[in-house]
Amino acid sequence: MSSSGLAVNIEMKTTIKDGKRKEVHTMEATGELFQRGQLTVLRFSEPKEEGEEQATTQIVRLSRDGMTVQRKGAITMNQRFLPGVETEGMYNSAFGPMSMLTNTKKVNYDWDQDTRKGYIALQYHLVLQGSDTGNYDMYVKFKEV
Known part of the structure; x- marks a missing residue:
């Protein structure tokens, strides 16, 4: 992998469950x-x-301890996901700043050097600005372009 990074295709699927309500969001992007x-x-x-004038750049940092997500642009966010730990963060959008409380249940990730594919699996519970928004199950696949 060069210092400029390895070009990858990314597929993200997020499922949100809140009682009987269930939402599924998908996204595709290219990145490094x-x-x-x-x-x-x-x-x-x-x-x-x-309606967004500005794109949002997302940086996901993964380590043995957990995961940190930074978003900058139309949406600004900085949140840590540490299994078994409740963490605080902020979410800023066109609607203004909102506090986030995240209780991370699971963070798994892998990169297979031979197949040039990887994944991130994240499960957490989110309280946004004091309101329970539900349980989130996010799965991200990425592979070399």
Whole structure:
């Protein structure tokens, strides 16, 4: 892998369950994968939503301990996902800043050097601005372009 990163295609599926309500969101993007020692970094631009003037860049840092997600652009967010730990973060959008409380249940990831494919599996419970928003199950697949 070069210092500029490995070009990857990314597919993300997020399922949100809140009581009987269930939502599924999908996204596809291209980005870069970096590996430095025990740290894996995935960087990509999210597709623009309707009405957004600015794209959002997402940086996902994965380590043995957990995962950190930073989003900058139309949406700004910085959140840590540590299994078994409740963490605090902020979510900023056109609607203003909102506090986040995240209780991470699971973070798994892998990169197979031979097949040039990897995945991230994340499960967490989210409380946004004091309101319980449900359980999130996110699965991200990425493979070399």
